[in-house]
Amino acid sequence: MTALSDSARKLIDETSIAILATLNPDGSPQGSVVWVGRRGDDVVISSQAGRRKERNLRRDPRASLTIVDAADPSRYLEVRGTATVSVDVGRQLAVELAEKYEGEGAGDEYLALPPEDLRVTITLTPNRILGSAA
DSSP states (O other): OOOOOHHHHHHHHTTOEEEEEEEOTTSOEEEEEEOOEEETTEEEEEEETTOHHHHHHHHOOEEEEEEEOTTOTTOEEEEEEEEEEEEOGGGHHHHHHHHHHHOTTTTHHHHTSOTTSOEEEEEEEEEEEESTTO
C-alpha cells in the first residue's frame, strides 16, 4: 500500500471529477465516471451491484482511478491499485457521496430504493500514485 500525500487527500475530499478504469474480460479497458470518497489512504466508490465495473473488479481487481480538479484541470491524480468489493451496508457510502456531491438530503433517493437494489462499496488500495497532486 502507498500512502496518499496531503495534496492527494485534499483532491479526493473535494467534489472532483473521477474516472475509474477496469479491465473487461477480453482485456479491453472500461471507464466509468464515479463519485469518490476516502477511508484513510484507500479511495472508496459506491456502485450498484451488477454493473460492469463491479463485475470486472470481482474478476480482476486491478484498477486505475483518475481524479481531476474541475477548477484547475492541470491538477490531477492517478491512483493505481487493487480493489475489493463489499456490500454497502445500509447504503451508507451511497448516501455519504450523494450528499458530498449534490448536497444535504440528496442521499434520500438511495435510502428509498427497494431492498433488492443492492449497493456495493469499491475500495481501491493504492500501490502507485501519479500526477500533479500526487
